[in-house]
Amino acid sequence: MRCEQVADQLADAATGQVLLEEAAAEHVGTCLRCQAEMAQYRRMLRVLRALRTEVLEPSPSQVADVLAALSAAGEQRAVDGLLRGRRVVYVGGLAAAAATAAAGGALVLASRSRRRVGLAS
Secondary structure, eight states, X not given: OOHHHHHHHHHHHHHTSSOOOHHHHHHHHXXXXXXXXXXXXXXXXXXXXXXXXXXXXXXXXXXXXXXXXXXXXXXXXXXXXXXXXXXXXXXXXXXXXXXXXXXXXXXXXXXXXXXXXHHHX
């Protein structure tokens, strides 16, 4: 086997929940690169498990700062939502005005062409 073929199995095998296939286990037994990668996975898992038990207590000022930032972000989203809603209304109004102008222009052209036809007869 080659390192590229074993690489996908190393992360699962490092947890101990999955066993390597026989050919992959033989390869890891003789390949220093794959052994080092397996060791890195195991070390990372140990560190992640240690982080689970570590509790960080934020200072009271940090909690207030986070709550203030969340409040400001919520207000900004509300304002953005209102502006977006108004943009839709503005665009709709412009479209209606353009349609009205086009219809009016068509009526003017139609009435001019009728006058010319009436004068020619």
